Amino acid sequence: MFILKFVSVSTLLSYFLISSFAYAENFTIEMLNKLGKEKMVYSEKVISIKVNDEITWKSVDKGHNVEFIGMPKGVSKFKSKISKDAKFKFVKSGVYLYQCTPHKAMGMIGLVIVGDDKSNLDKIKKVKVYGKSKKLLKTLLKSIS
Numbered sequence: 001m002f003i004l005k006f007v008s009v010s011t012l013l014s015y016f017l018i019s020s021f022a023y024a025e026n027f028t029i030e031m032l033n034k035l036g037k038e039k040m041v042y043s044e045k046v047i048s049i050k051v052n053d054e055i056t057w058k059s060v061d062k063g064h065n066v067e068f069i070g071m072p073k074g075v076s077k078f079k080s081k082i083s084k085d086a087k088f089k090f091v092k093s094g095v096y097l098y099q100c101t102p103h104k105a106m107g108m109i110g111l112v113i114v115g116d117d118k119s120n121l122d123k124i125k126k127v128k129v130y131g132k133s134k135k136l137l138k139t140l141l142k143s144i145s
């Protein structure tokens with residue numbers, strides 16, 4: 001009786017564990033020429049997601065891409081083609097910083113925080129960004145720390 005109970009509890013537990021892994025989500029960020037008063041922007045500058053979630057960057061307006069410039073250790077560089085939708089699955093927790101290659105000096109940058117893990121934040125703070133992105137990055141980093 002005791003063993004049966006134990007088995008059913010652990011079955012239930014593993015069911016919940018597996019289902020929480022299975023429901024990885026996909027988020028969409030739009031790459032835009034204009035959003036309100038801003039020009040050349042990602043529709044979301046900062047996004048918090050879980051490990052194994054995916055982001056799709058939609059090429060709503062042409063001429064944009066996604067280029068990782070700061071990420072957790074062990075994650076390889078990602079650079080998408082200009083004017084194409086881009087998709088990335090985040091299997092490692094940490095903070096990711098990316099820019100749009102053609103508009104990197106116009107403040108077209110974004111941050112992804114995966115699994116609520118900010119352990120590489122100091123490294124992200126040291127990543128070189130250009131022009132208008134410098135001030136913006138400082139503001140964004142302040143907003144998350």
Ligand SMILES: [Cu+2]
Pocket residue numbers: 040041063064065100101102103108
């Ligand atoms: Cu762009």
